[in-house]
Amino acid sequence: MPELPEVELVTRFLRSLVCGQRIVRAELVRARLAPHSTPEEFAGALSGTQIKLVARRGKHILFSLDNDRTLVTHLRMSGRFMLLNSDDENPRFTHAVFHFQDGVRLVFQDQRHFGFMRIARTTEIADLPEVKKLAPEPLSDEFSVEYLRASLRASNRAIKEFLIDQSRVCGLGNIYAAEALFLAQVHPSKRTSTLSRQRTALLHQAIREIITEAIDAGSTLNADPSDSDSAYYGGEYERYWRVYAREGLPCVECGAAIKRLKQAGRSTFYCPKCQKR
DNA sequence: ACCCTCACCTGCACGC
DNA sequence: TGCGTGCAGGTGAGGG
Numbered sequence: 001m002p003e004l005p006e007v008e009l010v011t012r013f014l015r016s017l018v019c020g021q022r023i024v025r026a027e028l029v030r031a032r033l034a035p036h037s038t039p040e041e042f043a044g045a046l047s048g049t050q051i052k053l054v055a056r057r058g059k060h061i062l063f064s065l066d067n068d069r070t071l072v073t074h075l076r077m078s079g080r081f082m083l084l085n086s087d088d089e090n091p092r093f094t095h096a097v098f099h100f101q102d103g104v105r106l107v108f109q110d111q112r113h114f115g116f117m118r119i120a121r122t123t124e125i126a127d128l129p130e131v132k133k134l135a136p137e138p139l140s141d142e143f144s145v146e147y148l149r150a151s152l153r154a155s156n157r158a159i160k161e162f163l164i165d166q167s168r169v170c171g172l173g174n175i176y177a178a179e180a181l182f183l184a185q186v187h188p189s190k191r192t193s194t195l196s197r198q199r200t201a202l203l204h205q206a207i208r209e210i211i212t213e214a215i216d217a218g219s220t221l222n223a224d225p226s227d228s229d230s231a232y233y234g235g236e237y238e239r240y241w242r243v244y245a246r247e248g249l250p251c252v253e254c255g256a257a258i259k260r261l262k263q264a265g266r267s268t269f270y271c272p273k274c275q276k277r
Numbered sequence: 278a279c280c281c282t283c284a285c286c287t288g289c290a291c292g293c
Numbered sequence: 294t295g296c297g298t299g300c301a302g303g304t305g306a307g308g309g
Contacts, residue, residue: 003302076303245302
């Protein structure tokens with residue numbers, strides 16, 4: 001489910017909810033969630049530590065602890081953090097639990113079992129393979145038009161596939177890649193190396209715009225991950241989509257019917273009139 | 278080095 | 294109602 005904007009919102013909520021909390025006890029319920037450690041090692045490394053910072057890198061959420069370790073997490077498709085009280089039961093598909101003082105606990109729940117956690121030394125986070133490969137943060141100065149242009153020219157794939165490759169542009173997934181291409185009026189099948197300088201600048205702007213817009217929209221909606229009525233999980237975001245999941249519906253710009261095509265096994269949505277090859 | 282397909286899971290919408 | 298099929302927003306491993 002989550003792409004950069006959603007992960008950013010979850011990170012902000014977690015930061016406000018669990019920063020400074022001490023993990024009295026940690027449980028790895030499903031061992032394969034954290035394949036680099038045994039459940040005992042996982043519990044041992046976290047129990048008794050205090051959460052100092054909650055940060056985001058790409059679609060990863062990082063909890064840095066007061067023992068020079070960082071818990072690296074990824075929600076993948078269906079991962080979700082929930083803050084529960086002692087009278088709440090663990091939901092189905094609970095894979096990890098972090099107990100705080102006063103019976104409050106943070107639960108990691110993941111229906112599709114794709115989520116991922118790993119504990120690493122804080123000083124070594126940047127060298128972890130899954131972090132090291134990430135392109136610059138799209139809202140950072142490092143993600144410049146020049147960076148994007150060089151990266152586009154180094155490849156010749158369909159641009160939509162390029163945009164969801166985290167080592168090229170990080171944070172976009174299937175939805176926001178389609179949305180950014182619509183904003184920049186670029187056809188998803190266009191080859192990356194054929195993008196003009198001017199169109200590259202438009203795409204660069206569109207990527208930042210689409211991410212910023214989604215974060216802003218989310219922060220005004222109820223995107224609290226600990227709330228089961230959260231707009232984020234309730235699908236409120238969908239009303240911001242211009243092309244995604246709108247096959248057959250009229251384009252918001254020109255009225256033409258939105259089309260769908262399959263790229264690398266995934267659906268892409270686009271306006272056949274607005275988006276040129 | 279790149280590019281593509283598949284696998285990892287469960288649930289849901291759909292058609293028969 | 295029940296069952297089979299295909300699909301879902303992410304990513305890595307493994308093949309060519």
